Amino acid sequence: xxxxxxxxxxxxxxxxxxxxxxxxxxxxxxxxxxxxxxxxxxxxxxxxxxxxxxxxxxxxxxxxxxxxxxxxxxxxxxxxxxxxxxxxxxxxxxxxxxxxxxxxxxxxxxxxxxxxxxxxxxxxxxxxxxxxxxxxxxxxxxxxxxxxxxxxxxxxxxxxxxxxxxxxxxxxxxxxxxxxxxxxxxxxxxxxxxxxxxxxxxxxxxxxxxxxxxxxxxxxxxxxxxxxxxxxxxxxxxxxxxxxxxxxxxxxxxxxxxxxxxxxxxxxxxxxxx
Numbered sequence: 001x002x003x004x005x006x007x008x009x010x011x012x013x014x015x016x017x018x019x020x021x022x023x024x025x026x027x028x029x030x031x032x033x034x035x036x037x038x039x040x041x042x043x044x045x046x047x048x049x050x051x052x053x054x055x056x057x058x059x060x061x062x063x064x065x066x067x068x069x070x071x072x073x074x075x076x077x078x079x080x081x082x083x084x085x086x087x088x089x090x091x092x093x094x095x096x097x098x099x100x101x102x103x104x105x106x107x108x109x110x111x112x113x114x115x116x117x118x119x120x121x122x123x124x125x126x127x128x129x130x131x132x133x134x135x136x137x138x139x140x141x142x143x144x145x146x147x148x149x150x151x152x153x154x155x156x157x158x159x160x161x162x163x164x165x166x167x168x169x170x171x172x173x174x175x176x177x178x179x180x181x182x183x184x185x186x187x188x189x190x191x192x193x194x195x196x197x198x199x200x201x202x203x204x205x206x207x208x209x210x211x212x213x214x215x216x217x218x219x220x221x222x223x224x225x226x227x228x229x230x231x232x233x234x235x236x237x238x239x240x241x242x243x244x245x246x247x248x249x250x251x252x253x254x255x256x257x258x259x260x261x262x263x264x265x266x267x268x269x270x271x272x273x274x
Contacts, residue, residue, distance in 0.1 A: 041073060050229075065077055076102035104128070161193065162196065192225065192226050194227070
């Protein structure tokens with residue numbers, strides 16, 4: 001069974017396009033390309049990755065697909081498409097010729113909750129399953145109720161929650177997040193990536209603060225609907241690749257080899273049809 005990093009990014013840094021990378025993020029204010037990631041995957045015995053969009057443009061999807069065509073270890077791409085477009089079916093059909101295009105994502109964390117209720121957006125979501133496309137849900141924890149409402153409307157559409165919905169790790173209050181993550185986990189069509197945690201924890205790498213979040217997600221979704229993601233290179237704001245993966249490795253060390261294989265690859269292969 002392949003071992004997969006189910007969530008990472010590539011970019012050629014552009015100060016205008018990538019204005020979200022502010023002055024506090026100097027460490028990622030540069031290019032991050034497949035040749036930079038490949039030795040990290042090899043070091044940690046990972047067979048491949050899923051490259052996820054970081055910019056909302058058709059050019060971003062083309063950039064990721066070009067990289068995937070050149071580097072076999074990029075097993076799949078989660079691109080961007082304007083789901084609200086009137087010609088969304090034509091756009092999806094055009095992408096369907098690319099075997100490595102597996103799904104799409106919109107940066108919902110930057111949108112008001114009402115965005116997920118827009119008829120045009122819902123129409124776009126309704127078209128994805130016809131092309132076997134997945135949808136990555138990138139939200140903050142306060143957006144979980146709207147996301148729950150969204151995924152319940154499309155029981156046949158595969159969804160995955162990115163970064164465990166970005167709870168305020170380390171703040172000592174996980175009650176609301178826990179209740180909402182358990183609710184959305186009750187939907188069988190929803191998976192969850194245990195990823196992006198280190199940047200939500202005020203740069204604290206103490207295992208003890210992450211353990212209850214991993215435990216909650218694993219118990220809520222079950223071992224067959226969770227997957228590992230590094231969120232590289234964004235994770236570098238708080239931790240090295242090795243430090244970030246070590247947190248999950250410590251938690252899952254007590255799980256069986258078969259269960260570890262599901263988390264570190266099998267579930268990503270099934271979800272994204274890699």
